[in-house]
Amino acid sequence: MNDERNLTGINAIPVGHPHIRSSAPDAGRIAELTTDRTDFKREIGVFGGVSVIGGIMIGSGIFYLGAYVLQRTGMNSGLSLICWIVAGIISLFGGLCYAELGCAMPRAGGSLVYLNEAYHPVVGFMSGFTTFLIGGPGSIAAVAIAMMTVLQSLLGISSDGVKIGAIVLIIGTTVYNLYGVKLASTVQNVSMIAKLVPIVIILAAALFAGSQTPDLSMSSASTYAADNNTSVFGMMALAIVAALWAYEGWTNLNTVTEEMRNPKRNLPLALIIGIGGVTLLYTLFNYAIMRVLPHSTMVSMINSGDVYLGTAVARQVLGSAGAMVISVGMILAMFGSLNGMTLAFPRMYYAMAKEGHFFQSFGRLHPVHRTPTTAILVQCVISCALVLMRNLDQLTNLVVLSSMLFNILVIIAVPILRRKYPHIERPYKVWFYPVSVIIVAAIFIALFIQGAVDDPVNGFAGFIVPAAGAVVYWLFDRRNAREEQING
Template structure:
């Protein structure tokens, strides 16, 4: 009976939270977090890893988007079947063991979530340095104010949060689309889109090796789509809107990324791109905008970058506290984190703690080192999330699954192996930070044991 009651709670759409996020709101959360300043410079890294082959780089962006779409559809099955807060934490709890879900959430709570928020908040005013004389202390002050104001704003209900996210999503797309269409229309370059590098033909094996290496870079531009599952309990008709938001959100961004990079190639000759990269200037999007629109282009790019980062910042502040709320609901976390504001139905306590942690991290100098500590673990948990689709079908074969991932079981296995490849790549490329990142789940394991002991004592006293 206990198992049946748990399954009923997992699959029920009844909730204390407010289901105020519609389809566009879900897409805005996905796009708001995924589309940041990376659209203006990540293409340079992809192109370098493709041996400066323009055609191969565009294939890389398309394949990276396809991998993300398929990964999103795997998550769509999980979220539509279990429309509860928590996302990855919930799925790891049910597919494997609660300690895995806890370790993911603990790493995210301690460093991952606040570190990402702090980094974005600092990056936003930094992008304005080209037009204003802002010192380091001024940038940190602005970052702290942004975090505090957005955290407070998002305490007034998910409906207001979704409205702001929708507005920022539209606002960030306007400058990006202006650059894209102007570059496509006014570009004078006819790019060569062959898959062979300009330095000379290489073997099929070398092409596949370059493609695989470049896809790793492109996938970072698609990072963030899984955050929509964290707020599944606040999505209207999640069995319909969650899969649609993931498919249309990630699919639309894939098209945007491919067209944006093609538009750059229409404006900047390959020789000019090579000169920029030799000078370690990776902002190809900025250079393309300045070439076709002059100083106006530079302003549009700066505004676009600021709006993109604002949307990503707000999206992270919305999503992360729902994970900590779900952990508290499961029992292995602070009891206060499952308290909801009586009027706005928002997990206000984890929102406030996240705000404090983020502000503390803003005061540290090397935020990149803090956030890189959790990259290795994140890839591990994403891999487990893909395989959770298979495990949960076997563990709970009878629960209602309004959406089933296409190509099962090939797609979950394939995308799981892709994340395994990213895991190995991170270990090879950055072994020090990858191994240091293991310290976080080690501390988390101790914390889990303490929370578990508390639960057992509470159970024995009843």
């Protein structure tokens, strides 16, 4: 363990503080951005990093999104598998952008730090404020509700019981995350392994016991496109959008960079292994479904509104216990996602406070456990409130649209920061730069526009909440200026 929490001067220069900015980068700020010193305990290794990513990414989506991808590709099996792979590649290159930035600037807060330096501290704060009010608590609330919804069908829980159970789950994960990253990371590692067991069992059983030979040719795709007044490219775009929701979560590892051992090596390694592994898992899982269920059966199920193809596979391959196995897998998957988000998000709020434009209590660590206690507790309160105020569908749309705009800005920050800080050591650099950055940024811009058009209410929230964040930043900025005048 590399415990350097007692080193002095760590936070003497708040990253991106406007009152110490100069027209050119100064040595002090560069040193603060690139230092390996930290107040946190470094207890997350490569496997722990992979567990955080995989734990958040592998949720309930693996069990039902395959149906939507199939539907949007005109029920073409080959084209749907290609869309899963392409969505994984897009996520991977987005993750590689985060890896370059995280290795160059290994500070807690992740995207908050990169946005501060690439644009202006107000942009980073708007991102953090949106995550604080919507992205973090909304994601936690959505997963908690989804997990209780699975239990609802098994235990006959009422709708009110689902809400109460979701709140209990949130409080429970909050409590043990207060006791340090080591315990939370251990829980994440265990849940990561535990939830993969039923998925792998079903995957292996389907691949070896399945008797179907799926038609992977794409000849029918052009015919379907012509009959429905669209194009194969348009079909793929819609299908990739659906698949990308299953890959959400790869941005969160950077928020705990200061708690990783040797982040300049382990951060990109964990991102590549995590996102690459999830891409392989998703593709094989959907292929395994096609090995068991006849194409006509999948079409019939999807047309009737039954999107849980994995449950049907488990029931057919494993018998009466199949449905229970898949339900346990879904519960474990969502629990790992819930724990990973409870661990990761408060580190961004901590960075906001250290930057000087948020409540100081959020920037304090527990004297023993070295965790941002206030940030974790407030996140819990907001999450519980959102459970009571919103349903699952509303929460999902709100979270996705509120976060996508800032993901675009972080990806574009890669070339901006290369030019602004050309001499910063970059142990890792994005592959195929700059073409990869341009393509990934363009794809995410298209997704954001489409999502805002399809859901204008939540699209509006995706703009109004960051705008409110700018106002909060201005208020703290005025307070800081007054304090400097008094103390100066």
